[in-house]
Amino acid sequence: MGVNEGNFYSVPLVVLSIVIAIFSSYVSLDLSHKARSSSNRKTRNLFLIYSSFSLGIGIWTMHFVGMLAFHTHFPVSYNLLLTGISFVIPILTSFIAFRLASRLKTYRFIFACFCMGMGISSMHYIGMAALESSYSIKYDPLLFAVSVFIPIGVSFISMFRMFQDFLDGWGKLANALLLGIGISGMHYTGMSAMHFTVGTSHSPPGNSLFAQLMSYVMETTSLSYVVCSALFLLVGCVCFGAHLDRRLAYEAASKNELHFQSLFEHSPDIVCSIDLQGKIVSANGATEKLLGYSKDELKERMSTEFIVPEESEKFEQLFENVKHGMPQNYEIHSIHKQGFIMEFSVTTIPIIFRKKVIGVFAIAKDITERKRNEERLRRAEKFAMAGQLAAGIAHEIRNPLTTVRGMTQLIREGISKQSYFDLMLSEMGQIESILSEFLLLANPGEFKTSNLHEILTNIVMQMDARALLSNIHILVEYETDTPWIFCDENKIRHVFNHVLANAIESMNDGGDINVQICFVDDDKVQIRFTDQGVGIPDEWQNKLGEPYYSTKDKGTGIGLMISYQIIHEHNGEIHIYKAGRRGTVVDITLPVTAEG
DSSP: OOTTSSOEEOHHHHHHHHHHHHHHHHHHHHHHHHHHHOOOHHHHHHHHHHHHHHHHHHHHHHHHHHHHHEEOSSOOEEEHHHHHHHHHHHHHHHHHHHHHHTTOOHHHHHHHHHHHHHHHHHHHHHHHHTEEOSEEEEEOHHHHHHHHHHHHHHHHHHHHHHHHSOOOHHHHHHHHHHHHHHHHHHHHHHHHHEEEEESOOOOOOSSOHHHHHHTOEEEHHHHHHHHHHHHHHHHHHHHHHHHHHHHHHHHHHHHHHHHHHHHHHHOSSEEEEEOTTSBEEEEOHHHHHHHOOOHHHHTTSBGGGGBOGGGHHHHHHHHHHHHTTOOEEEEEEEEOTTSOEEEEEEEEEEEEETTEEEEEEEEEEEOHHHHHHHHHHHHHHHHHHHHHHHHHHHHHHHHHHHHHHHHHHHHHTTOOOHHHHHHHHHHHHHHHHHHHHHHHHHSOOOEEEEEHHHHHHHHHHHHHHHHHHTTEEEEEEEOSSOOEEEEEHHHHHHHHHHHHHHHHHHOTTOEEEEEEEEEEETTEEEEEEEOOSSOOOGGGGGGTTSTTOOSSTTOOSHHHHHHHHHHHHTTOEEEEEEOSSSOEEEEEEEEOBOOO
């Protein structure tokens, strides 16, 4: 029988060796992934150590299970020192590789993959060197080179996938299969490269310590016990790694719970959890402070009990929306324990567990004082506006009344002329005009759906005669279908009349006034008036619309202020700005509505 004849593999042990390689690869790659994800340096190093032990022990165990699967027709034994060295090498090289690769720098990553691949190859061939028999071992150079290249290439691909991408469970399993099969492939390719030849291996001469260590050998039976011990050690690493992971997860969960509990308890706003039936499950200290009820009094009571009756239906509808997974923001009135009403800004958020809503968090901020201050401010603004209007009326009427009073005194003294009566009538007409403008603003008016094109066409026809006297042409351009607006037609006509009148008065040398109507949004229409008048100086831009401020010599600014108020009343906007070197642009934007 030839030296290499009669040798065979035990298939169950071969399968077991491959399973060990894949299992240890999965555990190791999973732990190294956890190491990379950890922000704590001590925890990261612990995961790297157990990752390295898991892969190193798995590689060593896989090799020697594979060796036990290989049956020869001659007796073999294993050198104890070289077997021990082969055990240390994969653990050490795995730790170095994982430590280097975790930084994700190119040169470190390449060296890490090379280190792991060479560690797997070195472990195999040192383990083969531990094999002692009556024959020597020689290797086929080509298969030897292939066996060295396999773990380097597989290490690169597997570690690149692990450290470049955050893989899910199936991705990790595929990665482990790749690395485990690569380790097994390296081993059995190396075994195929091996040939036994006649001649014994030579032990180191002399009585040195190294020679004595090299003299210790293990029989196959002893190796089986050692391999079993290594398997138990591998399982121990797995269990300890799982325990460490669970403990860290528990600590992280406890820390998060403490943070949440602190936020819950020390929030200055009401925070409470409500079940799907609307009962209060828990409430923080601010709830007792703001509503006057203790936590025990709130627990298990319906949340609607603390809402004013007229808003209960609104609250229930919003609560139903939250139960369907839609967060809600709203303002609502609540009843204090002592009976007075408070106003809250409320945010309700669904509590979701396993894609199901299991409850609701309610966060309520007391806005009672803010609302009171806003109401005070609104009243102050109304009084200020009333005072402003009163001052405007007094200011505008005083000058004509002074003239009328002077003319009356002259007539009483017997000095009478027709021109005095004409002047008095003119001044009385001025007073009537001013009062009409203020009455227009004070009148609530009648809102209805109106045709904007029709309103503008009528106004332009009325203003055309006045414009032509000043050599001015009013050009209207309708860029849209007929827009309908919900308005007080008299007030809107007043605004458009005022804008066109101002444009005509500003154009001493004649020219064109362009009126354009176009949509700026689906729900808004813009009316743009562009004249070729004297324009507006930059320093006057921000003062337009203020009472008593006008660009005209005898103007008061009251008309423009009233125009601003009317457009604001119609939920619109008015902007006035320069149209280049000469001219002014007035943009009026109003909301559109459906045809009436």
